[in-house]
Amino acid sequence: VTDQAQAVADRRVHPGTIGLRFLKDLPQTLIGLPALFSVMADTGWQYVIPLAAGAATILAFVQWIAWRRFRYGVGASEIVIESGLLSRNRRSIPFDRIQDIDIERGPLHRLFGLAKVKIETGAGGKAEGVLDSVTLDEADRLRRSIRAGKSGMAEGAETAPALAEPAGRPIFTMNPVRVLASGLFNFSLIWVAGLFGLLQTFEPLIPFDIKDPGRLLGLVEENGNRFTLGAIAAVLLLALALGVVSGIVRTTLGDWGFRLLAEGKRLRRERGLLTRSEVVIPKRRVQLALFRTGPLRKALGLGELLVQTLGSGQGQSGLQSVAPFATGAEVDRVMAEFPRLHLPDGEALTRVSSRHVLRVAIQTVTLPLFVIAVASTQRPEAVAFVPLLPLLLAGAVLRRRFHRYGVSGNLLFVQAGFWKRQLWALPMANAQSVSLSRSWLQRRLALATLAIDTAGAPGFGGPRIVDLPIERARELSALVLAQSSRDTASASRAGDPGS
């Protein structure tokens, strides 16, 4: 698209919108009326009608202003939307980025013969442009001109590519034994916490006071015979058992009969005991792979493989588990479906800067140390907490051991976490933006945190490398940007079945 003709926002939505929005807001206003009446009870009823009329007039006036201030226009290659009363906003949405044009008609819309047009670029969950409301003809015209403007977009290209390969080829399945084993590792401490909450609720029935953690931890004297170590052990065991059972139940409900099928250019996942869920993952929409494991699972050579997809239309956005509990060989087999992705294969990953430990030490130990110092001026026994500080340091050292990164061809690997070990494999071309942040302390230690934003990531918690040496962070950032911002069309899609 070379046409750079300016799109002019010269159209307004249908004037009927004013009436429509007015009617839509009316219920809220009606709810306010009883309040009005209660105020009016003293001043007399004759004011109620004029006041209500006044309120309605103001409401209608606001809607009229909003209508006047909202303008849109369709150019040769983009749609522009101007909005805002005090704060003016002019949005440009290029046709080439538009994934979906939805036309929505509620009962009120039908009453007015109007339609709401939602323009989505497939970036987030919500529509990026909403025209509320235009006539049906106008909605149709918009849809047609946007489709025509989109260079080479075949209508309905998104749907039904599957017919060529009707029966999917299973690439990963879980039998009942596997599901139960997986459940064992889904042990969750939340349930233990929940149990203690429950105990607190039914406290009168329990032969000891669980509110007092000091006594719970072994002060036997006060309650003598009733409060024993055996009771504590029983409670902890019960909590543990509950944690294990709940993990198994949750996993069984969710992952029963897990099947991942390859169907040409997409994968299909089915799972679930009571509710069978089915998710389609178009390979070319896959942004990155994430391998999750823990210390024990790692020792057994097991882990979970997920892929992050950018959703649009029928495809779901976010992280999708494609192998919840798999051996290394099984993970490799699933990964083979994505020719452009692979997990580090003998490539040594580099640890982050050794100054990471120093920074974490300063940040985590300073405050407790200060508190202890202040407390010890009043109560000298506070010094007893000092031996706990090395534990915090040990945690920092451990975390650094497991925080690594590496580059292999077009891929960036990031590993983080000790208990929850995560390993990202990200095609650098898929980076949406790159942030390099340096806190005050990091600047003093010549460190930086590199965060790479990717499409379809679940809120926060994407690939982030904390405490790289600053020059290394700059190099890495430049490397990622070089692949992401240049037109390397061939490398832009991770899951593209190459050749």
Added chain:
Amino acid sequence: MDLKPLERGQLGVMLVSSLLVAVPPLVGAAVLLTALRDKTGLAPGPLIAALALLLAYPVLVGPFRRYRTWGYALGEHELHVRHGVWTQIDTTVPLRRVQHLDVAQGPLERLFGVTRLVLHTAGTANSEVVLPGLTRATAEAYRDDIRAHIRQEPE
């Protein structure tokens, strides 16, 4: 990297908006302290002065520092934005990753003659990258420039 500073008008926007945040509570506190003078037995003058002094840094010095940390550079393939006083954040957006663009102006910004350019990407944590403090003409020129990068990708 050579970064361009924001327009001076943005400093005005930052100053006035921090004043708008700080002054009403200060006035409220002053009124309250004066009204309750008999009850508390405290002289309101020194207290109000102390409060004003406490607010002086974030309100009068803070905006200058924040303004100075902002900088940006529009390259051939990417937009680079830096800001942050305590934690400095350098964000780089590859222009071909931009999904859509906003040129926005609030009432204060209109008063000081500056405009905001907002780049939306398909990312999540950082899907909106804001570049404030541009003249309207610059913002529109940049928008057109960036839009030229958005072309059909092989999907």
